[in-house]
Structures are given as C-alpha cells and as structure tokens.
Amino acid sequence: MISELFTVTVLIGILSSGVRLATPYLYAAIGETFGQRSGVLNLGVEGQMLLGAFAAFYVAMNTGNLWLGVLAAMFVGALMGLAMAFVTVNLQAQQGISGIGFYLFGLGMSDLLFQKLMGTVHTVEGFPKIAIPILSKIPGLGEILFDQNILVYGAFLLVLLAGFVLNKTNLGLMIRSVGENPDAADSLGVSVARVRYFTIILGGTLSGVAGASLSIALLNVFQQNMTSGLGFIAVALVYFGAWRPLGVLGGALLFSLVNSLQLWIQVLGIPIPSEIAVMMPYVLTILVLVVTVSRVRSPSALTKPFGREE
Amino acid sequence: MKKIASMITLLMLVALAVSACGTPAQPTAAPVATEAPATEAPAAATEAPAATPFRVAVVMPSAINDLAFSQSMYDALIRVQTEMGGPDKFDFVYSDNMFVVDDAAAAIRDYASQGFDLIIAHGSQYGSSLQEIAPDFPKTSFAWGTTVDTFGEPNIFAYEAASQEGGYVNGVMAASLTKSDVIGVVGPIETGDAKLYVDGFKAGVAATNPNVTVNVNYIGSFSDVALASEAATTHISAGADVLTGTAQMVVGAIGKAKDSNVLWFGTQSNQTSLAPSIVVANQVYHWEGVLKQMISKIQAGTLGGESFTINLQNGGEVMEFNPDYAIPADVKALADTTIKGISDGTITITLP
Numbered sequence: 001m002i003s004e005l006f007t008v009t010v011l012i013g014i015l016s017s018g019v020r021l022a023t024p025y026l027y028a029a030i031g032e033t034f035g036q037r038s039g040v041l042n043l044g045v046e047g048q049m050l051l052g053a054f055a056a057f058y059v060a061m062n063t064g065n066l067w068l069g070v071l072a073a074m075f076v077g078a079l080m081g082l083a084m085a086f087v088t089v090n091l092q093a094q095q096g097i098s099g100i101g102f103y104l105f106g107l108g109m110s111d112l113l114f115q116k117l118m119g120t121v122h123t124v125e126g127f128p129k130i131a132i133p134i135l136s137k138i139p140g141l142g143e144i145l146f147d148q149n150i151l152v153y154g155a156f157l158l159v160l161l162a163g164f165v166l167n168k169t170n171l172g173l174m175i176r177s178v179g180e181n182p183d184a185a186d187s188l189g190v191s192v193a194r195v196r197y198f199t200i201i202l203g204g205t206l207s208g209v210a211g212a213s214l215s216i217a218l219l220n221v222f223q224q225n226m227t228s229g230l231g232f233i234a235v236a237l238v239y240f241g242a243w244r245p246l247g248v249l250g251g252a253l254l255f256s257l258v259n260s261l262q263l264w265i266q267v268l269g270i271p272i273p274s275e276i277a278v279m280m281p282y283v284l285t286i287l288v289l290v291v292t293v294s295r296v297r298s299p300s301a302l303t304k305p306f307g308r309e310e
Numbered sequence: 311m312k313k314i315a316s317m318i319t320l321l322m323l324v325a326l327a328v329s330a331c332g333t334p335a336q337p338t339a340a341p342v343a344t345e346a347p348a349t350e351a352p353a354a355a356t357e358a359p360a361a362t363p364f365r366v367a368v369v370m371p372s373a374i375n376d377l378a379f380s381q382s383m384y385d386a387l388i389r390v391q392t393e394m395g396g397p398d399k400f401d402f403v404y405s406d407n408m409f410v411v412d413d414a415a416a417a418i419r420d421y422a423s424q425g426f427d428l429i430i431a432h433g434s435q436y437g438s439s440l441q442e443i444a445p446d447f448p449k450t451s452f453a454w455g456t457t458v459d460t461f462g463e464p465n466i467f468a469y470e471a472a473s474q475e476g477g478y479v480n481g482v483m484a485a486s487l488t489k490s491d492v493i494g495v496v497g498p499i500e501t502g503d504a505k506l507y508v509d510g511f512k513a514g515v516a517a518t519n520p521n522v523t524v525n526v527n528y529i530g531s532f533s534d535v536a537l538a539s540e541a542a543t544t545h546i547s548a549g550a551d552v553l554t555g556t557a558q559m560v561v562g563a564i565g566k567a568k569d570s571n572v573l574w575f576g577t578q579s580n581q582t583s584l585a586p587s588i589v590v591a592n593q594v595y596h597w598e599g600v601l602k603q604m605i606s607k608i609q610a611g612t613l614g615g616e617s618f619t620i621n622l623q624n625g626g627e628v629m630e631f632n633p634d635y636a637i638p639a640d641v642k643a644l645a646d647t648t649i650k651g652i653s654d655g656t657i658t659i660t661l662p
Binding site: 009010013017020021024111115119120121122123214218219221223224225228230259260263264266268269273274275277278279 | 372373375376377407409494499500525526527528529530531533534535536537539540541543544545547548558559561562564565568569583584585
C-alpha cells in the first residue's frame with residue numbers, strides 16, 4: 001500500500017496539488033510579511049481574502065472579465081488595508097483586536113453581499129491553465145510547476161520580488177527599520193506612519209488577490225466563509241517563515257504538500273484513519289514552529305503602536 | 311483624536327453587528343433572526359383572521375442557500391408554508407450559518423423564550439445544547455436532526471434521513487456509468503449523515519459491479535472548499551471518472567468535476583444548477599412530510615418523544631434526475647428498479 005505512494009503519477013499529483021494549494025497562502029502571507037516587517041500584525045487577512053474573493057467573483061461573473069475581477073479584489077483589499085492602517089497607525093489601536101474586528105467585518109460583509117447580490121452558489125470560467133512553452137515539457141517538473149494558471153505563477157514570482165524588495169532596496173530598508181526601531185527611523189526622517197500605511201495597504205491588496213486566486217482561478221465558485229481559516233494559517237506561515245519571503249514559501253509549500261499527501265493517502269486506501277490524516281499538516285506545522293521559532297527573533301516593534309514622545 | 315477613536319469604536323460595533331447578521335460574530339453576540347420572505351399573500355385573507363399562525367424557528371449550521379444540508383430544510387419550510395396557506399397560517403424565522411455551537415445554543419434559548427411553537431435545531435452538533443435547554447421550556451416543542459435520539463425528553467422530536475438509500479441508488483448508477491472502474495467520494499467528516507450516505511453509496515457500487523474501486527476522501531471540514539476541490543483533483547488523477555460527495559463544501563469538488571468533465575452525483579439538495587453538463591442525479595431531502603407530522607402532533611398536544619426518518623418509501627427522499635444529462639435508458643431503468651426495490655423492501659442495504 002505505502003509503496004503506491006511512490007509511483008510517478010502519485011508523486012506528480014501530490015506535488016502539483018501542493019503547488020496549487022500553496023497559492024492563496026503565498027499571496028496572503030507575503031502581504032502579511034510586509035506588514036509585520038514594518039511592525040504591524042494584521043489578523044484581518046481572512047476577512048480581506050473573503051471580501052476579495054467575493055469582489056473578484058462578482059465582477060468576473062457580471063463582466064466576464066477575469067482581470068477586472070482581480071482588480072476589484074485588489075481594490076477591496078486595499079480599502080480594507082487603508083481602514084486597518086487608519087485604526088492601527090493614527091488611532092494606535094491594539095492590533096490583534098482590531099484585526100479580529102476586520103476579519104469579522106469581512107466575513108459578515110461578504111456573506112451579506114453574497115446573499116443580497118447572488119442568492120445562491122454560481123460558477124464562473126476561471127483563469128485557464130497556461131502551459132509554458134518548452135518548460136512544461138520537462139518530464140515531471142513541467143507538469144508540477146509550468147502547467148498552472150497565471151495566478152499560481154504570479155504567486156511564486158511575488159515571493160522572489162518580495163525578497164528582493166525587502167532585502168535589496170531602499171524601500172525594504174525603510175520597512176525593516178520601521179519594524180525594528182521606529183524611533184531611530186523617525187529621527188532619521190523616515191515617516192513611520194507613511195511606511196506602515198504603505199505596507200498595510202499592500203498587505204490588504206495582496207490578501208484580496210489571495211481571495212481572487214481562490215474564487216476565480218482555483219475553485220471558480222464563491223461560497224460563504226469559503227476561505228475557512230486559510231487567512232489565519234497565512235498569518236502563522238509568516239512566523240513559520242521567520243519573516244522572510246523564502247521562509248514563507250518553504251512553509252506554505254510544506255503545509256500544502258502534507259495536505260495533498262494526506263488526500264492521496266486516503267485515496268490510495270492506506271489504512272490511516274481520516275481524522276489522523278487530516279491532522280497531519282497542522283501537527284507538522286506546530287512541530288516545525290516549535291523547532292524554528294526559538295532560533296529567530298520577530299521584528300522588535302511588532303504589534304507596538306508608534307507615537308512620538310513629545 | 312478622542313472623538314475619532316470613539317467613532318471608530320462605533321464603526322467596529324456596526325461591523326460586528328453586520329457580521330452577526332450573516333454569521334455568528336462572537337459567542338456573546340445575540341443571534342439576529344432573519345424574517346423568512348413571504349412566499350405569497352394568502353388567497354383568502356378574510357377567513358378566520360383571528361387564528362394566530364403556527365410559529366417555527368430554525369437554527370442551521372450553514373447558509374440557507376448552500377445547495378446542501380441547510381437549504382434542504384429551508385426549502386421544506388417554504389413548501390410547508392405555501393401548502394398551509396402562507397405566513398398567516400405558518401410563520402417561520404431562521405438563524406443560518408450557526409456553525410459555532412454556543413451561538414446556536416444562545417439562539418435556541420432565545421427563540422424558546424419568545425414562545426415559538428416549534429424550534430428546530432437542524433444539525434447533529436446541537437444535540438447537547440438542546441438536551442440542556444429543552445427541560446427549561448416544557449411547553450415548547452423542539453426538534454433535532456439528524457439523529458434518532460430524543461434524549462427521552464417529552465418535548466423533543468428527532469428526525470433523520472436514511473441517506474444510505476439515495477446513496478445506494480447513486481452508487482448503482484455510478485457503477486454502471488464508470489468506464490475507468492474508479493469512483494471518487496469527497497466527504498466532510500466521517501460521521502452521521504455523511505457517513506451513512508458514503509457507506510450506502512459504496513454498497514450500491516459493490517452490489518452492481520464488485521470490480522469497481524471506490525476511493526473515499528474525508529477532508530475533515532464542512533467548509534473548506536479549496537481542499538474539497540483539491541480532493542476531487544486527486545480522485546481524477548487517481549483515475550476516477552465519476553465523483554460524488556456530501557455536505558456544503560462539495561461545490562468546490564463539483565467545479566473541478568465540471569472542468570475535467572467527469573460525472574457527479576449529488577445529495578441533500580439538487581445540485582444540478584452548478585454543472586448541468588455533468589450532474590447525473592441527486593438525492594434530495596424533502597423534510598416537509600416530517601414537518602407536517604410534527605405540526606399535527608403538536609396541535610394535538612404531543613410535544614415530542616418521537617423520532618422520524620425520511621426515506622425513499624415515504625417520499626422524504628426523492629431521486630431527482632438532471633433533465634439535461636442524457637442518462638442511458640438501461641441505467642435509468644436500473645435506477646428505477648433499485649428505488650422500487652428499496653421502497654418495497656426487496657433490496658436491503660447492509661452497512662459496515
């Protein structure tokens with residue numbers, strides 16, 4: 001039975017499922033990484049994703065234009081980010097609590113809009129798979145990495161881009177300094193408020209795209225609470241990835257691969273109770289967190305509101 | 311700044327209220343009852359205006375339009391209302407999306423103190439809450455599904471669906487239609503109604519063609535659409551050309567089935583609208599028979615203590631075929647014989 005896991009079909013199946021499942025986590029967690037590196041914990045990711053998923057679906061369904069759907073998701077996510085930024089930066093509200101508030105708002109609002117505007121579950125034709133010439137012909141790897149839809153490619157490119165911006169650019173330096181020592185950054189003329197506004201709005205925008213990747217690229221349906229905790233896993237992945245985009249990528253892939261592995265374990269009839277199989281990704285995530293978190297330090301100013309002492 | 315801060319607090323409260331409307335916000339948030347839409351004005355408003363309507367409140371774990379479990383109850387309530395002569399005769403309110411059991415319990419207690427004639431806890435997870443609440447309101451009738459357990463309380467009715475029956479019929483058809491001899495099942499959690507359906511489905515397949523493999527995948531969630539979708543992809547990669555599944559998260563799996571052009575068998579509600587090209591048939595729950603029996607019992611003074619089961623024989627479960635799918639005549643005939651056999655008892659379903 002176990003040996004069936006190691007056939008080519010199954011391995012390719014596990015890996016390509018893993019890549020797809022990782023996509024929404026990547027958008028949301030990379031967005032969250034920017035926020036946390038600048039010192040703001042946004043627990044509202046799930047709500048931003050839900051509203052993004054709804055906006056993308058609704059616009060795509062009514063206009064037939066998927067890219068307009070993505071834009072709508074980005075816009076809605078950015079608006080949610082703007083509100084979150086106002087509450088945490090200007091009003092210096094407790095970040096965890098206000099994040100939960102935004103989550104609940106997104107959950108309820110997306111549900112309300114769904115009930116009023118759509119009434120029941122519909123489907124759309126989502127982004128098709130695009131096989132990248134030549135690369136998709138590589139045996140195994142081609143099918144896993146280069147025969148996916150455009151938003152999957154986008155997620156992986158985003159990781160590289162985010163790593164570059166955070167580590168190699170002036171903007172990245174400002175973000176990191178604001179997250180580590182806002183007082184010093186402020187005294188050097190960096191506007192803490194402006195940087196945080198930027199990262200939170202960026203995070204919201206990317207969470208919106210994460211939602212869109214579910215509703216119009218991977219699943220092509222919208223249902224109430226369809227993210228079902230994905231946004232919270234994304235926040236956990238930022239810790240898991242030690243606030244580095246590549247670490248986040250590793251965490252997202254690990255979590256998703258174990259999840260697709262457990263799907264296959266059940267399909268192949270390997271005698272592990274489904275309850276145990278379903279637990280696997282979470283147990284593994286906790287284990288890795290325990291091992292890694294002790295070694296890394298979070299941004300010093302994380303969750304601390306910044307105000308000049310005058 | 312103070313002013314803005316208090317305004318924001320106010321906004322947050324509004325946000326909480328909005329989210330409480332659609333979904334439970336916090337364990338403490340009061341459930342907001344949504345008034346059911348009136349289907350049609352009663353034809354004869356003049357006759358007996360003095361009689362108060364029979365009032366029902368229902369608490370459901372998912373949305374009334376989930377194309378699955380909750381929708382089956384909502385649709386049944388609407389049908390009963392129409393049949394009894396509109397909201398003047400039969401009035402109902404509901405709280406849907408009550409997936410947090412504490413919220414549901416608060417709602418049930420709230421409805422009970424408002425004096426409804428019948429309060430339906432539509433979800434097996436609400437059982438222990440009901441067991442606690444029902445004795446405090448001995449004059450109110452409660453119903454709990456899906457289960458057969460009334461806790462021995464005189465004011466609790468229990469109801470359940472023999473979902474293995476439609477599962478069996480679906481399994482018979484699936485085994486006849488598969489060409490690859492591999493069938494995939496996407497389930498939520500291995501318990502209750504879902505387990506009954508899946509086991510019945512497997513029995514139907516085995517009885518028709520023992521060479522067919524049925525791969526079952528319980529994804530551990532009633533709401534994770536993404537995982538349900540990926541489970542369907544996994545089944546298709548493993549060679550399945552026919553899929554089925556139960557609970558509200560299967561919409562993700564149906565989408566995948568449609569994209570890959572593999573057949574789908576539905577249960578709980580009619581899911582044809584989601585993918586008219588590939589849905590073959592659905593087992594649909596019609597709770598209205600059970601509801602009407604409860605209502606007449608309550609009106610006669612019996613508030614509970616009995617359990618009801620809907621099945622193919624009593625019309626509580628109906629096999630609804632997709633008119634747009636050209637089902638081969640022999641398969642349809644086999645399905646009809648199976649339905650008849652289960653109804654008259656010549657086919658018995660052995661569950662593991």
